Amino acid sequence: MKKFDVVVMGAGAAGLFCAGVAGQLGLSVLVLDHSEKVAEKIRISGGGRCNFTNVDTAPANFLSDNPRFCRSALSRYSPRDFVALLQKYQVPFHEKHKGQLFCDRSAEDIINTLLAECELGKVTRWQPCSVKNIRFLASSAHGVSADSYEIDSDRGIIQSSAIVIATGGLSIPKIGATDFGYRVAKQFDIPMVETRPALVPLTFDADAWAPFAQLSGLSLPVHIATGSKKERVVFHEDLLFTHRGLSGPGVLQISSYWKPGTPLQLNLAPLVDVAATLSQAKASSRKRIANELASLVPSRLAETWVAQGAALGHNWERPIMEASDKALTALAERLSRWELLPTGTEGYKKAEVTAGGVDTKALSSQTMESRQPGLYFIGEVVDVTGWLGGYNFQWAWASGFACAHGL
Numbered sequence: 001m002k003k004f005d006v007v008v009m010g011a012g013a014a015g016l017f018c019a020g021v022a023g024q025l026g027l028s029v030l031v032l033d034h035s036e037k038v039a040e041k042i043r044i045s046g047g048g049r050c051n052f053t054n055v056d057t058a059p060a061n062f063l064s065d066n067p068r069f070c071r072s073a074l075s076r077y078s079p080r081d082f083v084a085l086l087q088k089y090q091v092p093f094h095e096k097h098k099g100q101l102f103c104d105r106s107a108e109d110i111i112n113t114l115l116a117e118c119e120l121g122k123v124t125r126w127q128p129c130s131v132k133n134i135r136f137l138a139s140s141a142h143g144v145s146a147d148s149y150e151i152d153s154d155r156g157i158i159q160s161s162a163i164v165i166a167t168g169g170l171s172i173p174k175i176g177a178t179d180f181g182y183r184v185a186k187q188f189d190i191p192m193v194e195t196r197p198a199l200v201p202l203t204f205d206a207d208a209w210a211p212f213a214q215l216s217g218l219s220l221p222v223h224i225a226t227g228s229k230k231e232r233v234v235f236h237e238d239l240l241f242t243h244r245g246l247s248g249p250g251v252l253q254i255s256s257y258w259k260p261g262t263p264l265q266l267n268l269a270p271l272v273d274v275a276a277t278l279s280q281a282k283a284s285s286r287k288r289i290a291n292e293l294a295s296l297v298p299s300r301l302a303e304t305w306v307a308q309g310a311a312l313g314h315n316w317e318r319p320i321m322e323a324s325d326k327a328l329t330a331l332a333e334r335l336s337r338w339e340l341l342p343t344g345t346e347g348y349k350k351a352e353v354t355a356g357g358v359d360t361k362a363l364s365s366q367t368m369e370s371r372q373p374g375l376y377f378i379g380e381v382v383d384v385t386g387w388l389g390g391y392n393f394q395w396a397w398a399s400g401f402a403c404a405h406g407l
């Protein structure tokens with residue numbers, strides 16, 4: 001039987017970081033992963049360049065049943081701290097926009113940094129290694145000197161006084177995502193917040209979407225909103241039309257807040273006053289409405305937009321001079337207040353993250369220890385979900401750091 005102070009399950013962002021810090025604090029640490037390669041999500045993140053943090057990180061950038069939970073960890077390990085770590089290894093990076101920091105070279109720089117930190121902490125790494133069973137040995141019942149855990153792994157039985165679950169969420173199963181962390185929570189009666197795909201493209205009824213499918217590949221800046229007046233959420237980001245629906249940063253952001261059965265509101269021309277511009281053009285222009293509209297939005301969108309008129313009782317496929325004020329107002333309204341009802345999402349196969357997860361009610365916000373003594377949860381497996389833009393990795397680092405210092 002092998003003995004460690006801590007066994008970290010999951011060698012992804014949170015697990016590797018936590019293991020490195022804990023090792024450097026003097027604990028004997030094993031980090032194991034069922035995949036052959038560590039940190040596959042870091043490798044594919046940010047288009048291969050890993051958006052590893054966001055300099056503007058604040059609790060408001062996270063969703064959770066308990067929005068206050070993430071505060072303590074985020075304040076104790078900030079984006080500046082992670083940047084300092086990268087500077088120690090001379091990893092070059094740059095800010096793309098909106099505070100998002102990316103590697104100049106590749107996401108491998110982040111993985112190598114985490115592995116080097118593990119090395120410094122003399123962390124033992126086993127992968128691939130799967131866990132079949134976890135047993136809690138309470139000192140009172142088992143005659144051992146302190147509470148501990150026995151873990152049946154395919155490399156034999158391991159004993160440790162603490163277990164850190166860092167096995168992530170359900171998104172992208174083809175690169176190793178599993179429900180392992182949620183099953184462990186269930187085994188120890190730790191409550192869960194229902195999971196759902198987040199930062200995910202949205203889909204629409206095929207017939208309703210048919211007129212817009214031809215816009216696939218088109219990207220433009222929009223305002224996108226969802227929710228009732230009281231809890232309205234708005235993002236100002238790019239939108240991407242796809243064959244099946246909508247994607248792009250704006251849609252991924254709103255998807256985390258979107259509730260099935262509720263509509264989205266979109267302004268496809270947020271930087272211009274479409275009604276005023278069309279009304280002005282009507283006075284002097286001989287062009288078709290679509291051609292005038294094409295000076296405000298991409299021409300493919302303009303053509304698709306005027307073609308919808310017939311179904312809505314308007315003739316928008318005509319010279320702008322001949323259009324009534326009412327028709328032009330209706331056209332402008334549809335463009336700037338387009339309401340549409342998604343039927344679903346592309347699911348965990350395409351989601352960047354999983355919202356929901358281990359209920360923070362059962363965790364200490366200082367250490368991430370659960371109400372089951374010696375059992376900790378960090379990273380995406382916890383019901384803390386960041387916006388798009390480097391926030392999810394910052395949560396992985398911050399929760400891993402808090403945990404390592406609490407072990």
Ligand code: FDA
Pocket residue numbers: 009010011012013014015032033034035038039040041042044045046047050051052053129130131166167168169171172175176177178179180351352353378379380381389390391392393394396
């Ligand atoms: P993570 O998923 O990183 O690690 C979990 C580990 O546990 C994996 O190595 C897995 O193999 C292992 N595991 C799972 N089940 C197991 C089992 N049963 N036994 C043993 N091991 C098991 N975020 C961000 O901030 N910036 C970005 O640029 C991106 N980009 C991005 C792109 C894409 C395509 C995706 C899918 C996601 C992102 N993200 C992101 C999100 C980010 O990748 C994610 O939030 C973090 O990786 C979560 O870190 P964790 O360590 O919690 O889980």
